[in-house]
Amino acid sequence: MKKNLLPIEAVAAKLNLTDDLYERRTPVSAKLSLELLKQSPRGDRRGKLILVTATSPTASGEGKTVTSIGLVQGLEKIGRTAIITSREPSLGPVFGMKGGAAGGGSSQIEPAEKINLHFHGDFHAITSAHSLLSALIDSHLFHGNELDLDPDAVTWPRAVDMNDRALRNIVVSVTAPDKRQRDGSNRAASFLITAASEIMAILSLASGRDDLRRRIARIVIGQNRKGEPVTAADLRATGPMLALLSEAILPNLAQTTEGTPAMVHCGPFANIAHGTSSVISHEIGLRLADYVVNETGFASDLGFEKYMDLVMPTSGIKPSVAVLVTTVQSLRNQGEGDLERGFAHLEKHIAIVRGFHLPVVVAINRFPNDTFAELETLHQFCEDHGASFALSEAFAKGGEGAVDLANKIVEVIDANPDVEPTTTYAPGDSAIDKITKVARSVYGADGIELSEGARQNLARFERWGFGHLPVCIAKTQYSLSDDPKRMGAPTGWTLHVTDVALSAGAGFLVVIAGSMMLMPGLPKVSRALDIDVDEDGEIIGMS
Template sequence: MKTLLPIEQVAAKLDLTEDFYEKRSPVSAKLNLDLLKDQRFHRNGHLVLVTATTPTVSGEGKTVTSIGLAQGLEKIGKRAILTSREPSLGPVFGMKGGAAGGGKSQVEPAEKINLHFHGDFHAITSAHNLLAALIDSHLFHGNELDLDPNSITWPRTLDMNDRALRNITVSVSAPDKKQRDGSNCPSGFLITAASEIMAILALAQSREDLRTRLARVVIGQDRKGNPVRAADLSATGPMMALLSEALLPNLVQTTEGTPATVHCGPFANIAHGTSSVISQKMGMQLADYVINETGFASDLGFEKYMDLVSPLSGTKPSAAVLVTTVQSVRQQREGDLERGFANLEKHIAIVRSFGLPLVVAINQFPNDTVAELDTLRTFCHAHGAEFALSEAYAKGAAGAVELAQKVVEVIEANPNPALTTTYESDDPVLEKITKVAQKIYGADAVELSDRAKESLARFTRWGFGQLPICIAKTQYSLSDDPKLLGAPTGWMLHVTDIALSAGAGFLVVISGAMMLMPGLPKLSRALAIDVDEHGEIIGMS
């Protein structure tokens, strides 16, 4: 059995008294939004973004490294907190597995965090599906808004990999019954992490902001071509009720008792891929160092943080940690470590392009040889990149002390980094896409399909032509083709469609064949998960 600190002791590390949190278990709590406005909490901590090189299917230990770094900072006497995303059941039971870290660097209670936790995902799923039900009900009861049933873009959602639900037909009518608006309409499910409600909750900065964002969600258009919003269906209030508790960040701890918040879980390949803005802002008020993981590699979650989340929220990162591994670099050139360095070099360049100080974290795996690790060190040194070996999985805080010290040194040497973005807020959408494609991904040009052009023209006509962009693409390549390895050049980014997330406040630019509802693999992680005779969940990690 794991021995965890009572949540009161974790909260005390942050000077939080019981009126600022609500216990959900002996080892977890919900944080009160009032602390955002309380003048006693004003540490103005350094925000450190953790990103990575292009991952393998099993990941490169970015979460483990983030947790270990927070533990390492606490071990060297710094007040630190981790801000992490909530795991989705899709990967937990699918291919990648749980997302609570591993070894001696986990967020705890790991099994509960990986599963239902405090019900946040359930609340998000319910709010999303309530809006879908209200749309169908409106059509059934006369369609007062004159909604065009064929234009409805709001699907259903489920936090589980289930390929059978990708495409469905709703409101099926018997052949001898009168056809109503909405009868026999195509629809589908997406995974909850891809829901706009998830993105909205992650970006909302207050209850008032959440209400405003929910109200402006666009679910389709009427027969005159005008947008129809959630507010038009009087859906805002009931969705607020479902999300009221889910808006509160979850306070937990790491394996070694370091404070951590786990809140929201948008994917980074199909959404913006980071924990909630509220949890990050709370962290910066409560601690001197806030460690925040961004999803997948620097071309995805990190770029979206710097170009979208930071400008929208006002948060300013102080440094970045780029996690890499021998296996990641090797895979980028079919097993040749040194030929795979082009990928690492490109990710270093991406981070530097935003003006952030950088530390490369070399995450050590058991099979790594001394020669391989030395080769990575030599490459980083030759390219002027600060680096440190991380053994957080095997050793916890002790294995991340070197990394923690290096992060502190880099921040102290660069106290006021001049941050930049890839594009300007008033750039046209196509120019924004092109700048990200060329500067970040290394593409030569961008090609929009006819469908994407039509969607962009419609959204521009509705007044959304100046929104920032969130490009949805594969995580397994810098390009839109998962088979293109290294740092490919001479290719074109193909935009197949553009979707509107008016509530979240961005346009989703879909490149390639993005899967919004994954399926389970032939041998899924679910097959190894069980409960022992004592009621303990096993096989999760």
């Protein structure tokens, strides 16, 4: 553990938190009380929400988390009360290809190693609640199937917080000890990674414990043999699942490398889920600070779009500005080796943000190998397109390296006091219209095409009364299209919808586009091989 971290009491003092509003878990971290949803140490003052998004990343990422952390440190350096709301990392990327997700260099959320591994047990609680529901389903089938569940129509998978391709397709056996076949014996099933669990989405969207209870109760786990939906409430699973999540719903208070307050809570992926930290942490943050920096997952076509079309209508929390992180290497990659050819990709992401009637500031995350000429070319492009921009050197210089960005953000917010963000589609639009509008307005597609299976599933969900729900489109993060190898700002293509799933508890339809894996696999050489523990018990090799 880092020796220069502030005691958590000192971090809490920056937010005027009294002892009864947080519970110390380690010397440098705590859980926040939900009483903060009812009262505010700063009265009725509400802060400004800053959404951080990016252009499409390379496999190693473009430093969006580092930039977000640097920004909140930069805001504190210019005398503003600020807090970052960040997602909790999944063990999948930590041990997979991408590595830890707590930032890096001089801009990390600390204690980084603990945050990357089992932080306060939240992911374990979510996995356990998900697994309990899985176990109750098979137990119900084994003990007589009173609800007449159709074993072939059970849609609730299992979950584990690790990349493990061997678990993508499994067979569940519920054979009795005397070898008699039970309802559901040897049925096909699957695992998904915990970040893709509906429980993760539910926890991050819930406004409090009562809302969490309602959402868990309405989870649809499959259908009976009459074709009617069966819910978690039908299995009497709501109470025990809520018990497992009772502590996990509390946001975690931590700090950045420079002692700036940080909330770390929930961790849905943005390519296969909605990709942002919890609504509760956003709401509490806006009651505690002048500015709340919230990172949305991957690029503006993914986490950002889902915040605007899913999270904002659900929570009522409207952002004041968006930060669009980009890098020379990202744009060169999108230009297939040519930086200036990649500018069309940046232009499209700027247009996506502006399409929601939100001001945008381009944050150019500087890498050591970036040349002066490359950065100047990028600066000139932003000027020519009327986009506010600032260079960020948060990795190397911490908050000091993000002061220009912080000043630019404050300037843009002050110049746009009456922002009224919009959504891509109206609540009353049909599901097909919602998917089509996102595909055309955000991704740049000509239209959509649904597989026969996707059409059948959608028709069933509409028959059950869920056709009005917003859509959460699961697609690749590496391209604006549904093809990870299609670079730039492609046009003249069709979004291929291969499946539609129902997340009734979370409150959206999951629309799967292209080839999407809900359970990733480890690469040939994984980051796990670099992680160890030194002789003092300190975890090494994670950043």
